[in-house]
Amino acid sequence: MARETPAGDLRLANLTKRFGVFTAVDDLSLTIGQGSFFALLGASGCGKTTTLRMIAGLEEPTSGQVLLGDRDITRLRPYKRPVNTVFQSYALFPHLSIFENVAFGLRRRGIRSVDDEVTRMLSLVQLDGYGNRRPAQLSGGQQQRVALARALINRPQVLLLDEPLGALDLKLRRQMQIELKRIQTEVGITFVHVTHDQEEAMTMADTVAVMNAGRIEQLGAPADIYEFPATAFVANFLGQSNLLAGEATGVGGGDVAVTAHGTRFSVPAGRSRAEHGPVHLGVRPEKLILVGSADQVPAGHQHVTGIVTDASYVGVSTQYLVRTGWGTELSVFAANSGTSARVAVGSEAVAYWDPRHAFLLPRDAADTDRTSPVLDEPVGASS
Amino acid sequence: MTLLAPTGSGQPPPAPPAARSGRRRLLPYLLLLPGAAWLLIFFGVPLVQLAAASLYDPSGSLSTGYAMTWAVSNYPDVLQAYWPQFLRSFGYAGLALVLALLLGYPLAYAIAQKAGRWNNLLLVCVVAPMFTSFLVRTLAWKTILSDNGALVGLLRDVHLLAPDGRLLATPFAVVLGLTYNFLPFLVLPLYASLERLDHRLLEAATDLYASPVQAFRRVTLPLSMPGLVAGTLLFFIPASGDYINAELLGTPNEYMIGNVIDSAFLVRLDYPQGAALSFLLMAAILAVVFGYLRRAGTEEVV
Numbered sequence: 001m002a003r004e005t006p007a008g009d010l011r012l013a014n015l016t017k018r019f020g021v022f023t024a025v026d027d028l029s030l031t032i033g034q035g036s037f038f039a040l041l042g043a044s045g046c047g048k049t050t051t052l053r054m055i056a057g058l059e060e061p062t063s064g065q066v067l068l069g070d071r072d073i074t075r076l077r078p079y080k081r082p083v084n085t086v087f088q089s090y091a092l093f094p095h096l097s098i099f100e101n102v103a104f105g106l107r108r109r110g111i112r113s114v115d116d117e118v119t120r121m122l123s124l125v126q127l128d129g130y131g132n133r134r135p136a137q138l139s140g141g142q143q144q145r146v147a148l149a150r151a152l153i154n155r156p157q158v159l160l161l162d163e164p165l166g167a168l169d170l171k172l173r174r175q176m177q178i179e180l181k182r183i184q185t186e187v188g189i190t191f192v193h194v195t196h197d198q199e200e201a202m203t204m205a206d207t208v209a210v211m212n213a214g215r216i217e218q219l220g221a222p223a224d225i226y227e228f229p230a231t232a233f234v235a236n237f238l239g240q241s242n243l244l245a246g247e248a249t250g251v252g253g254g255d256v257a258v259t260a261h262g263t264r265f266s267v268p269a270g271r272s273r274a275e276h277g278p279v280h281l282g283v284r285p286e287k288l289i290l291v292g293s294a295d296q297v298p299a300g301h302q303h304v305t306g307i308v309t310d311a312s313y314v315g316v317s318t319q320y321l322v323r324t325g326w327g328t329e330l331s332v333f334a335a336n337s338g339t340s341a342r343v344a345v346g347s348e349a350v351a352y353w354d355p356r357h358a359f360l361l362p363r364d365a366a367d368t369d370r371t372s373p374v375l376d377e378p379v380g381a382s383s
Numbered sequence: 384m385t386l387l388a389p390t391g392s393g394q395p396p397p398a399p400p401a402a403r404s405g406r407r408r409l410l411p412y413l414l415l416l417p418g419a420a421w422l423l424i425f426f427g428v429p430l431v432q433l434a435a436a437s438l439y440d441p442s443g444s445l446s447t448g449y450a451m452t453w454a455v456s457n458y459p460d461v462l463q464a465y466w467p468q469f470l471r472s473f474g475y476a477g478l479a480l481v482l483a484l485l486l487g488y489p490l491a492y493a494i495a496q497k498a499g500r501w502n503n504l505l506l507v508c509v510v511a512p513m514f515t516s517f518l519v520r521t522l523a524w525k526t527i528l529s530d531n532g533a534l535v536g537l538l539r540d541v542h543l544l545a546p547d548g549r550l551l552a553t554p555f556a557v558v559l560g561l562t563y564n565f566l567p568f569l570v571l572p573l574y575a576s577l578e579r580l581d582h583r584l585l586e587a588a589t590d591l592y593a594s595p596v597q598a599f600r601r602v603t604l605p606l607s608m609p610g611l612v613a614g615t616l617l618f619f620i621p622a623s624g625d626y627i628n629a630e631l632l633g634t635p636n637e638y639m640i641g642n643v644i645d646s647a648f649l650v651r652l653d654y655p656q657g658a659a660l661s662f663l664l665m666a667a668i669l670a671v672v673f674g675y676l677r678r679a680g681t682e683e684v685v
């Protein structure tokens with residue numbers, strides 16, 4: 001099966017793309033391990049597609065390099081790269097049958113007998129028997145799978161997926177996520193998956209890179225990024241966070257002391273990215289626990305007091321908004337585990353947390369508290 | 384999820400009453416009526432008359448009158464007399480078509496895919512010559528190609544043309560004229576096809592190991608086939624029946640079948656011969672078109 005020379009890691013070195021004066025991708029450097037499932041996560045317009053297009057060779061970098069193993073492929077023509085793409089728009093050939101669409105890459109490389117391979121690939125994406133149809137006769141989800149089969153059949157060293165699930169409805173999207181992950185494990189090809197859906201990135205990828213305005217804000221395993229985000233942007237793009245503006249006053253006894261809104265808090269030094277000066281003290285909504293009064297807060301925990309202004313019951317949890325004394329509304333998710341009573345809107349409440357669940361990020365002096373609104377399903381803004 | 388699926392617009396609309404559906408079925412035919420009547424009167428009737436004329440006694444004349452003798456022999460007679468002009472017509476039109484394709488395909492492609500905001504202006508440029516009459520344009524070429532014109536002088540100076548060589552009154556001039564005059568008929572349908580071509584498909588082809596040549600062969604060309612077929616026919620049919628270009632830019636040695644028909648009707652006043660030639664030309668063109676459509680049709684399927 002393996003037609004390619006032994007593959008290697010995909011490396012982007014100081015990759016930059018400018019369109020006129022606008023910098024779409026800004027000095028991007030990262031290494032994607034061979035055989036890994038890598039997700040590039042970012043809001044619409046942050047430069048994800050441009051990055052993929054440079055890897056595929058469809059866009060020429062303004063500067064920087066793309067390396068595959070030891071090979072510099074920056075200036076290699078796209079049809080000479082062992083890289084295939086599942087396009088955001090699928091880009092299936094309307095004049096060819098599904099069979100010929102899938103066989104396209106093999107035929108261009110002069111491979112004569114393609115029947116077995118195409119049949120096998122169609123059944124891998126569960127489209128047995130669809131070979132004679134035209135793309136226009138398939139549903140969106142089926143077209144997406146054809147696009148996947150058409151790319152995968154070439155056994156590229158790297159498969160690029162540009163928001164391939166964006167056009168699917170939620171149920172099919174979840175199904176395809178599992179499917180894609182299964183296929184990736186099965187074929188062992190490096191997948192670079194672009195998405196603006198943080199849940200998709202987290203469930204599928206081994207490594208997630210959070211991208212913002214052409215730069216990578218943070219890169220790591222999904223759990224690591226989620227538990228200890230590197231910037232305020234990441235903290236609120238990957239899930240939600242309550243970020244309180246404060247001043248760090250130095251390390252003492254393994255903890256960093258913080259003063260925020262007149263109250264003293266502390267965060268373990270290991271979870272602090274700043275020890276002095278303006279900081280954001282961050283706590284995830286699900287790490288906050290709501291009780292009626294301060295004497296119910298267990299020892300060693302920290303708390304803020306406020307008024308419950310909103311409670312939305314969403315089945316698995318109840319999402320509260322608690323307005324603090326200084327006016328910021330904190331989000332609190334209380335799991336619907338049946339162990340705690342619901343708190344009424346309008347009543348006074350205390351939100352407490354374990355300092356080991358908090359994190360400390362450097363903050364621009366001008367920045368204030370940051371809490372994100374309660375979002376439902378991450379909405380698929382198209383790009 | 385599927386539980387909620389069929390809650391669309393509720394009830395299907397009630398079936399329309401029979402009378403309305405009857406009128407609705409008639410509507411397309413009513414819309415066809417003016418066109419059909421026009422065709423019948425101005426095409427069908429003259430066609431029958433022409434068919435009759437092609438079977439008149441060839442020894443008749445306009446002054447003595449024609450007798451209907453079912454003279455089928457008119458057909459082999461004219462074919463024997465004028466087969467060189469027949470061949471020349473299709474030869475010149477074919478050559479002009481090849482030239483026009485070489486010029487027109489890249490032109491249409493560039494306007495459709497590369498010209499960006501200039502594409503409308505460029506399209507107007509393609510059509511602009513049509514704003515003047517066909518005759519005037521051809522006469523202009525006569526001036527350009529004339530023996531004491533600048534072009535011939537230049538070609539003689541650089542020895543591309545013998546000192547007594549000429550452009551006007553040669554097959555070259557006629558083919559050039561045909562190419563020039565019918566080029567827009569090829570370019571416009573091609574442009575319409577190529578303009579709809581999604582460049583992302585070409586990127587996908589390139590991503591799937593197709594070199595630029597292969598991408599053209601496997602994606603661009605098949606997807607522009609409808610425009611290519613339409614354009615080729617719109618070019619070839621009038622070009623092979625044309626007589627102006629041979630008349631103005633050629634000599635009797637370059638005469639095409641159009642010139643023969645022209646002189647049969649207007650100079651020699653030999654109506655049976657002119658009619659028989661016209662029918663033969665029509666039959667030949669139809670044969671070429673059907674042969675071409677069958678081939679082009681299967682090509683697209685493969």
Ligand SMILES: Nc1ncnc2c1ncn2[C@@H]1O[C@H](COP(=O)(O)OP(=O)(O)O)[C@@H](O)[C@H]1O
Binds near residue numbers: 019042043044047
């Ligand atoms: N060909 C181009 N010319 C000019 N600007 C472009 C071009 N392609 C992309 N951009 C700009 O670069 C930015 C990043 O685009 P893109 O990589 O497509 O974002 P994403 O895929 O993350 O949504 C966008 O602001 C977009 O407008």
Ligand SMILES: [Mg+2]
Binds near residue numbers: 049050088162163383
């Ligand atoms: Mg994109």
